[in-house]
Amino acid sequence: FAIETHPYRAQLARELGAERVFDPTSEDVPALVRDLTSGRGADAGIETSGAPTGPRTLALSLRARGRLAIVAWAGDVEFPPLVPLGLDVFGVWHWNSLTSAHEMWESVRRAGPAIDRLVTHLLPLDDVAAAMDIQDTGACGKIMLLPHAEVDSSVLTDAVVSGVRR
Numbered sequence: 001f002a003i004e005t006h007p008y009r010a011q012l013a014r015e016l017g018a019e020r021v022f023d024p025t026s027e028d029v030p031a032l033v034r035d036l037t038s039g040r041g042a043d044a045g046i047e048t049s050g051a052p053t054g055p056r057t058l059a060l061s062l063r064a065r066g067r068l069a070i071v072a073w074a075g076d077v078e079f080p081p082l083v084p085l086g087l088d089v090f091g092v093w094h095w096n097s098l099t100s101a102h103e104m105w106e107s108v109r110r111a112g113p114a115i116d117r118l119v120t121h122l123l124p125l126d127d128v129a130a131a132m133d134i135q136d137t138g139a140c141g142k143i144m145l146l147p148h149a150e151v152d153s154s155v156l157t158d159a160v161v162s163g164v165r166r
Helices: 007-015 031-034 054-061 097-111 111-117 123-137
Strands: 042-047 062-070 087-093 119-124 142-146
Touching: 007 111, 031 054, 042 054, 054 062, 097 111, 111 119, 119 123, 123 142
Parallel strands: 042 062, 062 087, 119 142
Antiparallel strands: none
16 A cells, blocks of 8 residues: 555556555545455555654554554654554664665665666756755655766666766
């Protein structure tokens, strides 16, 4: 499942394999997730939006003893009472290369073409302001900033390349 309000990203989630994309502005996401999981709730969720109500919606969609990771960089977040839910909650803002590099690279290798599809824009690092503007529109997946503004065009898939030397 995926939770998304922007049509571009909702379609991208479907292309990446989401069986169902929920719009929290027009649907009761926790109730729908419970319906689709025979009342149980999802096993785990990853909050990446930074939306103030995202963690609450996701927490209420999880099963008892479910796992919730918050990776969005945001200010205060809103949770329902956590003790009755029995959730394991993780705040994640980096990965530890000393202990996790092997597992991280194995995950990247397994994801293969999905990661290529997730990256929708390539820009030179100097265009970070333009990248933020694109991100603010919601009409993108992940934007990759290239420090040397060069890319091997043979590795490109559907990404929009702007101001990058090939």
